[in-house]
Amino acid sequence: MRNTTLASILCFSFIFASAEQAPSPQQLLDAVHKATDLASVGPYILQATLIVNPNDPKLERRGTLTIVRDHDRARFTLESDGRTEERVILGAKQYIPPGQETLFGMGLKDFDYSWDPSRPPRFATRETLSFGNVRKQKIEGHDAWCFDQKAPQSKTKLCFDAATSILLHESSSGKSHKEYSDYSSPGMSMYPQKVQIFRESLAPFEIDHISIKPTHPNNDLFKVPENAIEVEECDHEKPPVAISTPEPSFPKGARDARQQAVSVITLIVNNEGKVVSAQALGSDAYGFARTTLDTVNTWRFKPATCNGRPVAAEMNIEMDFRLY
Secondary structure: OHHHHHHHHHHHHHHHHHOOOOOOOHHHHHHHHHHHOOHOOEEEEEEEEEEOOOOOOOEEEEEEEEEEEEOEEEEEEEEOOOOOOOEEEEEEEEEOOOOOOOHHHHOOOOHHOOOOOOOOOOOOOOOOEEEEEEEEEOOOOOEEEEEEEEEEEEEEEEEEEOOOOEEEEEEEOOOOEEEEEEEEEOOOOOOEEEEEEOOOHHHHHHHEEEEEEEOOOOEEEEEEEEOOOOEOOOOOOOOEEEEEEOOOOOOHHHOOOOOOEEEEEEEOOOOOOOOEEEEEOOOOOOOHHHHHHHHHHOEEHHHHHHHEEEEEEEEEEEEEEOOO
C-alpha cells in the first residue's frame, strides 16, 4: 500500500491505533474524512480503467472511466464495448441520454465519493444511523478496525486500516462488497488506485489505475447532452412505487435448455410514472435480458417525488428466472 508520503497528513489519525482500546465509530469516520476529502482539491479529473471479469481470459472486458468534477457540476464518461455513455450533473439535477444507465446500475454514479463514507450527503434523508461495536480484524493482511453501520432497513460493514484510517472494506452482505487498495496522495487528499467491486447478480469488476489530478474544466464539458432525460434529487425524496409490474415470460429456449438466470435492469421512471428508458446490465445467450426489457417497458409506477412534486428517478430491478 503506497502511503508513505502521508505521514504528515495522517499523524493525528490513530495515535490510539497502537493501543488495545478501540477507537469509536465516529473517530474512525472523522479520520477517514479528513484523510480522503477531495473538496480541498478544487476542480479535478479522475481517470481509470474499468475491468469486468478481471483475470478471466475468456470473459474479461475493459473500458475507461472519466469523471470531471467542479463543485456541484460533474461529467461522467464511460467508454466500454465500443460505446460511450455519459451523464452531466448540475446541482440537484442529472441529465442522462436514453439507454445510458450503466453508471447508475453498476453503482458508479458517485464513485469518487465512495471511499469517504462520512462525507456529508448532498441531500438530507430521514434515516437514522446507528453503529455497532468496533472490533479488530485482518483485512487483506492489514490490521483493521471494523464496525457495522445500521439504517432502518440495511446494514453496512466498514473496515478501516488501523495504522492510517483509510477505508479498506465495505460490505452490505456476504456476496456484495468493495475492496479499496493501493492508496496514493501526490500532494493532495488520499485516494485508492484500485477498487474491486463484487455484487450479487453482477459480474465482478474493478476500477484500476485510478488517477486524480487538479484541472481547469471548460464550461462546455458541462453542457447537457442532446435528448437527455432530467432526473432530480432532493431532500427526503420518495422513490417510485410500483402500480403495475407484470412478470416476463420464461424464454422458451432457456426452459428447453434448463437454464436459469437473474436479469438486472436499470430503468428511468419519468414524472408520469412511465418507464422512458431501460437497460440490461450484461447480456445472455438465452434471451433473459431481452424478455425482461420488453416487459419492464410496460410497467407503470406512482412517480418519485421531491417535496411533493413528481420527478423522474433511476432504479435497479432484478428478475429471478428459476425452474421448479
